[in-house]
Amino acid sequence: MGTDYQRAREELGRRLRELRMDCPEGRLTGVQLAQRLGWQQSKISKLENGRQTPTDDDLRAWSEATGQPGAFGELRSRLRGFESHVRSWRRLLVAGHGPVQETWNTLIGESRTLHVWDTFAVNGMLQTADYARGVFERLAQFRGSREDAEDAVRARMKRQEWLYRPGRQLNVLMWEGALRAQVCPPGVLAAQLDRLLGVVGMDTVRLGIVPLDAPLRLFPGNGFWVLDDRLVTVEDWHAELWLDDAETIALYRRVWDTFAESAVFGAEAQQVIARVRRSLKV
Incomplete structure (x- = not known):
């Protein structure tokens, strides 16, 4: 996997972590977010650490579960930015x-x-x-x-x-x-x-x-x-x-x-x- 691609994926992961930490109703732990989404906690960890590429649905669900649905557009743009290189x-x-x-x-x-x-x-x-x-x-x-x-x-x-x-x-x-x-x-x-x-x-x-x-x-x-x-x-x-x-x-x-x-x-x-x-x- 190319270095530029991996770096972009890690940056997206950091942004996802920020949304979890800045949840309007209070900081969520990875376990709590996983429960809200019905995911395995390991998926939360992989996405935040840039070890798994999210889908559009993952990003939409994440932004809504962290109480920040307006962030979806930004997240999707980030994803499109580096997926244009890995199709x-x-x-x-x-x-x-x-x-x-x-x-x-x-x-x-x-x-x-x-x-x-x-x-x-x-x-x-x-x-x-x-x-x-x-x-x-x-x-x-x-x-x-x-x-x-x-x-x-x-x-x-x-x-x-x-x-x-x-x-x-x-x-x-x-x-x-x-x-x-x-x-x-x-x-x-x-x-x-x-x-x-x-x-x-x-x-x-x-x-x-x-x-x-x-x-x-x-x-x-x-x-x-x-x-x-x-x-x-x-x-x-x-x-x-x-x-x-x-x-x-x-x-x-x-x-x-x-x-x-x-x-x-x-x-x-x-x-x-x-x-x-x-x-x-x-």
């Missing part, structure tokens, strides 16, 4: 993958230059509909989220129109392992690799492949996106991280440049993709 999949996917993809459409639409490092799957900007469908179906099944693969696929395919707008540039590096990951039937993966072979040479796409046997100066780590010079997004199992401070953005660009030193482009990239394509039993 929990559990919350994001309540309405399914479709709305998440539409949010990404807006985000990408506002960007002109993308630098992407992919380690686990073919980049979404270059996916076929069948490949994307397989990804969304597996993720929905794994996370137990709403099954709306078709809505998500349509949104992702719409986003690819960005590649055909003048002045746009997708700089994408993919680890060879992402090409080999059989997250879909072999026939679907084969068609996906054919699609990649076709985008090599597009003027809006710079596609690099890092072969499995290439010397690496860094371990592959998580995939990430750098959008212009204003935002980095990193996908993890529990959340999607949005990082917008200049120092962090510069760090991820340096990481991207480092992996680019191990990548092959153009005809050499096509050779790696074709080699993976031939290895499939279709």
